[in-house]
Amino acid sequence: MRSAEPSTSPRTNPRPLVITSAVALISVVLFTAALAFGWLGPDAGRGGSFCEAARDALVKQPANTFSNLGFVVAGLAAAWHVSRRGSGTMSASLGTAYAVLVVLLGPGSAAMHASQSALGGHLDVYSMYLLASFVMAYAAARLLALPAAGFAVLFVASLGVCTVAEFTSADVPVVMTMGNALFAALLLAGLVMEVVLRMRGGTRLDLRWGIASVATLLVAFAIWNTGKDGGPLCEPHSLLQPHAAWHLLDALAAWLLFRYYVSKRPSWG
Secondary structure, three states, X not given: OEOOOEOOOOOOOOHHHHHHHHHHHHHHHHHHHHHXXXXXXXXXOOOOOOOOOOOXXXXXOHHHHHOOXXXXXXXXXXXXXXXXXXXXXXXXXXXXXXXHXXXXXXXXXXXXXXXXXXXXXXXXXXXXXHHHHHHHHHHHHXXXXXXXXXXXXXXHHHHHHHHHHHOOOOEEOOOEEHHHHHHHHHHHHHHHHHHHHHXXXXXXXXHHHHHHHHHHHHHHHHHHHHOXXXXXXXXXXXXXXXXXXXXXXXXXXXXXXXXXXXXXXOOOO
16 A cells, blocks of 8 residues: 555654644543533433443443543554654554544543433444444555555545444344444454455564454453343443453554554564
């Protein structure tokens, strides 16, 4: 993918960290203000099926809300890496974009769990769509040797499909909604294309980071399934929530995927 000159050697570049830190600060402040002033709307029970009992407080689900700080930390860590150690074969601009999208997962998901509002629910899933669309579009653009414009078209088109899915009412086994199903499908498509890229040769990234990311995501998904209402791990009034663990493990998986993207040395085999 010829989106920009890739960073081939580590060098100090403060812009990725400054940009990502600004996005983190602004998004967290906006989330806090929206929650405090009721901009997210009334409690509609959105996200209420993820076990934690809603409190009669400003933050309805504290464990499921504050665990989303993991995404902010993971995004800032990725931005620090781009700024201080370079971005490997990924362009610095795309590395920064990835870091920003990981950060936005935090306040996006927190908006739903803190308010249980309909708008909060939409912010939650759109933050997921942004990252999944990036994963799919980045893999496809490299596979097809597309320029930056091609990546952008794929990314926007994916978001358009996600928007249709978000407003399609359908019960989907295991993953619950059409939107969740599409999120999973985009990640799976990205994974399949990464495998194809590896089989084709060329730049070989460090496979250990990729395997660690996928393994972490699978463990997180298992916890997500068993931690829903009525699940074996569900304790509604506990602050040790399975869904909170899902958030933290997803943040770790996003960080590990970033390390795969920016790795430069040959991997196993």
